Amino acid sequence: MSQDEAVPQEHPKEHHDHAILKFPEGFLWGTATSAHQVEGNNIHSDWWEWEQTHQPPHLRSGKSCDQYHLYEQDFELAKELNHNAHRLSIEWSRIEPIEGQFDTAEIEHYKKVLKALKDRKLTVMLTLWHWTLPKWVADKGGWENGATVKYFERFVRRIVPEISEFVDLWVTLNEPGVYIYETYIERIWPHSKKSWVGQVKAYLNLVSAHKRVYKYLHSSFPAGKPVGVANNILSFEVYHKHSIVEQMAVALNDLFVNHLFYFLTRGSHDFLGINYYFNIRLKGNNLISQNVGLTQQTHEVSDLGWEIHPEGIFEVLTDLSDDLPIYITECGIASTNDDRRNRFLISYLQEVARAIKAGVNVRGFFYWSLLDNFEWHLGFEPRFGLVEIDYTNLERHIRPSALVYTDIIQHNGIPHSLLRFIGHTVQAEEVLEKRQKEIEKEIEKKNK
Numbered sequence: 001m002s003q004d005e006a007v008p009q010e011h012p013k014e015h016h017d018h019a020i021l022k023f024p025e026g027f028l029w030g031t032a033t034s035a036h037q038v039e040g041n042n043i044h045s046d047w048w049e050w051e052q053t054h055q056p057p058h059l060r061s062g063k064s065c066d067q068y069h070l071y072e073q074d075f076e077l078a079k080e081l082n083h084n085a086h087r088l089s090i091e092w093s094r095i096e097p098i099e100g101q102f103d104t105a106e107i108e109h110y111k112k113v114l115k116a117l118k119d120r121k122l123t124v125m126l127t128l129w130h131w132t133l134p135k136w137v138a139d140k141g142g143w144e145n146g147a148t149v150k151y152f153e154r155f156v157r158r159i160v161p162e163i164s165e166f167v168d169l170w171v172t173l174n175e176p177g178v179y180i181y182e183t184y185i186e187r188i189w190p191h192s193k194k195s196w197v198g199q200v201k202a203y204l205n206l207v208s209a210h211k212r213v214y215k216y217l218h219s220s221f222p223a224g225k226p227v228g229v230a231n232n233i234l235s236f237e238v239y240h241k242h243s244i245v246e247q248m249a250v251a252l253n254d255l256f257v258n259h260l261f262y263f264l265t266r267g268s269h270d271f272l273g274i275n276y277y278f279n280i281r282l283k284g285n286n287l288i289s290q291n292v293g294l295t296q297q298t299h300e301v302s303d304l305g306w307e308i309h310p311e312g313i314f315e316v317l318t319d320l321s322d323d324l325p326i327y328i329t330e331c332g333i334a335s336t337n338d339d340r341r342n343r344f345l346i347s348y349l350q351e352v353a354r355a356i357k358a359g360v361n362v363r364g365f366f367y368w369s370l371l372d373n374f375e376w377h378l379g380f381e382p383r384f385g386l387v388e389i390d391y392t393n394l395e396r397h398i399r400p401s402a403l404v405y406t407d408i409i410q411h412n413g414i415p416h417s418l419l420r421f422i423g424h425t426v427q428a429e430e431v432l433e434k435r436q437k438e439i440e441k442e443i444e445k446k447n448k
């Protein structure tokens with residue numbers, strides 16, 4: 001049969017939900033970055049020093065994306081892509097390179113940076129500490145030293161009055177748990193060591209640092225802007241459903257990784273900041289937050305081997321949901337395959353929409369990251385950006401996934417045309433309810 005003769009197919013409308021998967025009014029759509037990863041030449045930080053002494057040249061941050069100079073250009077891109085928010089961090093080691101000496105030129109620099117965001121009408125979420133320390137703080141023992149809490153608070157008290165007019169939401173700390181994990185358990189980051197005592201001290205000092213800064217931000221700025229932490233949250237699963245040991249491991253990992261920091265700082269959050277990336281399967285004797293044999297499985301993974309598991313974000317959102325609003329302060333994928341990034345974005349956001357429908361108060365989503373950037377000990381190879389960086393000349397190139405994200409932002413929801421890209425679940429209940437009513441009407445008509 002030729003195409004002309006083809007009988008047009010009936011597509012019963014009620015079997016598909018063609019509506020846009022809507023997000024709440026005022027939802028924040030943006031991306032996240034951190035100073036050390038994008039600025040370049042952070043020469044007073046402990047990471048910079050460690051890179052020179054412990055890392056081969058290609059794994060050093062160097063000029064990075066040179067956002068220190070190119071910030072206007074990058075923010076313009078974010079604006080053009082229709083983002084309405086941006087998360088970034090300031091670099092303590094630039095502002096206080098020597099103990100007690102604050103560099104006013106650097107403070108002025110950050111004012112300009114933040115103003116550049118406000119000029120573009122972007123909501124600003126600012127992180128005060130994203131893993132790097134001034135070298136002098138690290139030399140005194142870093143977070144293991146109780147005095148670092150005081151140093152950090154002094155820095156915050158100095159900088160916040162200067163910049164608060166440009167900031168809408170504060171994040172005190174980024175992923176304290178990951179910092180501890182990489183330094184004391186994996187031991188692949190600066191100042192790594194095996195020390196249970198050191199690990200506990202550092203963790204508890206981070207807890208008090210958050211609490212003190214939270215208190216300061218509220219007591220000194222009564223009309224206060226919301227304050228939170230960006231916590232790394234993982235979804236966990238057992239490998240063998242019957243294994244009680246694995247089930248216990250899931251419960252313990254969930255407790256330590258996802259709940260402990262929030263629990264120890266309860267009462268000091270105006271929102272929960274969730275950085276969600278991937279799922280972990282715990283197996284046999286490999287029970288401490290380790291990915292298990294993923295490459296031998298059929299799951300799609302990122303270039304870093306992180307399992308793409310959209311349902312995981314739904315699970316953690318519903319699990320952590322309480323009275324506080326939630327911002328997804330980071331979520332992203334390292335991939336040179338941009339189609340994979342598209343699938344990731346659409347499918348993870350679909351699950352966020354599902355969580356909102358289930359009653360979770362999610363207020364914003366910050367994709368990690370606006371640009372490809374320096375991925376810590378892994379250097380520049382992992383490509384997380386919506387915008388690609390050509391590191392030979394630092395030119396920025398918009399990836400197609402950036403436009404998919406823009407499409408979602410413009411609709412404040414996921415249009416059906418994008419959902420089709422990954423296939424999607426029909427919202428069965430609504431469709432059935434509607435159909436039921438229609439059937440009832442038809443029956444009524446016939447009976448007349």
Ligand code: IFM
Nearest residue numbers: 034037175275330368375
């Ligand atoms: O690049 C990091 C970021 O600094 C903190 N969260 C996870 C990202 C990807 O690994």
